[in-house]
Amino acid sequence: MRGVGRPPTPTLPRKGGGGKAASIPSPAPSPSPLAGEGRGGGNLSAAQSCAHCRKPTTLCVCAAIAPIATRAQLVILQHPQEQDHALGTAAIAQRQFANSRLVVGLSWPSLAAALSRPNADARRWGVLYLGPLKQAAGTKRVLTAVGSDGAPLADQDHLIAALDGVILLDGSWAQAKALWWRNPWLLKLRRLVLAPPHPSLYGALRREPREDSVSTIEAAAFCLAAIEDDPTIVERALAPLKLLLARHGGGAPARRPDRRRHLRR
Ligand SMILES: [Zn+2]
Numbered sequence: 001m002r003g004v005g006r007p008p009t010p011t012l013p014r015k016g017g018g019g020k021a022a023s024i025p026s027p028a029p030s031p032s033p034l035a036g037e038g039r040g041g042g043n044l045s046a047a048q049s050c051a052h053c054r055k056p057t058t059l060c061v062c063a064a065i066a067p068i069a070t071r072a073q074l075v076i077l078q079h080p081q082e083q084d085h086a087l088g089t090a091a092i093a094q095r096q097f098a099n100s101r102l103v104v105g106l107s108w109p110s111l112a113a114a115l116s117r118p119n120a121d122a123r124r125w126g127v128l129y130l131g132p133l134k135q136a137a138g139t140k141r142v143l144t145a146v147g148s149d150g151a152p153l154a155d156q157d158h159l160i161a162a163l164d165g166v167i168l169l170d171g172s173w174a175q176a177k178a179l180w181w182r183n184p185w186l187l188k189l190r191r192l193v194l195a196p197p198h199p200s201l202y203g204a205l206r207r208e209p210r211e212d213s214v215s216t217i218e219a220a221a222f223c224l225a226a227i228e229d230d231p232t233i234v235e236r237a238l239a240p241l242k243l244l245l246a247r248h249g250g251g252a253p254a255r256r257p258d259r260r261r262h263l264r265r
Helices: 090-096 111-115 156-161 173-182 184-188 216-228 232-237 239-249
Strands: 023-025 073-078 100-104 125-128 143-146 165-171 190-194 262-264
Touching: 073 090, 073 111, 073 216, 090 100, 090 216, 090 239, 111 184, 125 216, 143 156, 143 216, 156 216, 165 173, 165 216, 173 184, 190 216, 216 232, 216 239, 232 239
Parallel strands: 073 100, 073 165, 125 165, 125 190
Antiparallel strands: 023 262, 143 190
C-alpha cells in the first residue's frame, strides 16, 4: 500500500470514491528531497535511493529499522505502479516486521499463491477493509473483524487473536480497488476494519482525505499490535516513520494543501 488499500464492498463502490485508507496526498512540487517523486513522477534511480528502505539517500531510515518479531505475518500486496514512491512506507514496514512479506503484482490465483506457501486457511487470514463499519455503541476497537455486510462478527477477541496474518493492499484508492477485484479469494478472508487510535503521523505534513487515513506502516503497526495483543508494537514499529518525517521536515517547504495526489504509503 502506498497506503492501506481500501477495498470496496463487493456490491457498492464507495460514495464519491474519495476515501483512501492509508492514502496520503503527495507533496506539492518543491525542492525537497521528495520533489518529483510523486505519482507518475518516475522512479528513484538506484544511485539516489537506499537499496534497503528504498528511500532517497537523504531520507534513508535504515538507522531506525529494528525488526520486530511477531507470530502473525504481515503480507503487503503492492500494486506495480506503487513502487518506489518516495513517501511510501511499505518497504519500511516490510523491513520493520521480521515476519513479513512484500509482493508486487496485480493478481494471484489464491491466498496460498500470494503467501507462497503450499496451503493457507483463509479463515485465519485477515484483509484490511475500510468500508463502512456498523459498530455497536460503546465498542470502539482499533481492529474489528466484520462480515460481508460490514457488521462486526461475534467473539472478536478470539477471531483477531487466531489470525495467522493480515494482508494489506498497497496503492492508491484506484490501485487497491484493482487489487481487490482481481483477487476474488480476498473475499474469503476475514475482513478487518481499522479505527486508528490517533491521527496519522503524516498529519502535520499533509492533509488527509479522511481523519482515519494512515500510512501503510501505521496500518501494519495497528493491526499487528491488535493481533498480537501487544500495544508496544505501535511505538516500536513507527520509529522509522518518525525518522522519515523528521528528515523530510528538515528541508521541505510548506505544502500546498490543495494539491491532492493521494499516495498511500
Ligand atoms: Zn535505507
